Amino acid sequence: MGKDNFKLIANNKKAYHDYFIDATYEAGISLAGTEVKSVRMGKCSIKEAFIKVEKNEEVYVYGMHISPYEKGNIFNKDPLRPRKLLLHKYEIRKIAGKTAEKGCTLVPLRVYLKGSLVKVEVGLARGKKLYDKRQDIAKKDQRREAEKEFKVKNL
Numbered sequence: 001m002g003k004d005n006f007k008l009i010a011n012n013k014k015a016y017h018d019y020f021i022d023a024t025y026e027a028g029i030s031l032a033g034t035e036v037k038s039v040r041m042g043k044c045s046i047k048e049a050f051i052k053v054e055k056n057e058e059v060y061v062y063g064m065h066i067s068p069y070e071k072g073n074i075f076n077k078d079p080l081r082p083r084k085l086l087l088h089k090y091e092i093r094k095i096a097g098k099t100a101e102k103g104c105t106l107v108p109l110r111v112y113l114k115g116s117l118v119k120v121e122v123g124l125a126r127g128k129k130l131y132d133k134r135q136d137i138a139k140k141d142q143r144r145e146a147e148k149e150f151k152v153k154n155l
């Protein structure tokens with residue numbers, strides 16, 4: 001993937017903190033014209049978003065906030081409306097089977113532009129316990145200390 005056709009719009013760091021990510025999928029997203037313009041300007045947030053597989057084998061993202069486009073007037077849609085994710089049928093069936101297991105859920109990890117298309121990276125995730133989060137924080141602190149020591153030694 002070249003640098004020229006990939007632009008990160010939104011990243012969900014909280015998902016990596018709260019969940020173990022088992023698998024990732026790239027999904028298209030069904031947006032209105034003014035929403036696409038707003039996303040291109042970087043006005044998108046997926047911090048509180050979650051994904052559900054509906055009964056009719058369709059996948060929707062809820063809680064994804066796309067700010068209304070300033071010049072959109074009457075064509076603007078509701079910023080928090082559910083949006084359909086575009087995946088292959090076999091991927092949806094596979095994901096539905098995995099999420100039926102206890103403790104598995106779907107979370108959006110990042111929103112990006114790939115060429116002229118808006119894509120969402122979807123993660124199949126298992127929830128972390130409190131002690132797992134503490135271990136991650138401890139590892140991060142150790143790495144930070146090691147980098148600080150390395151920096152001091154090299155001066």
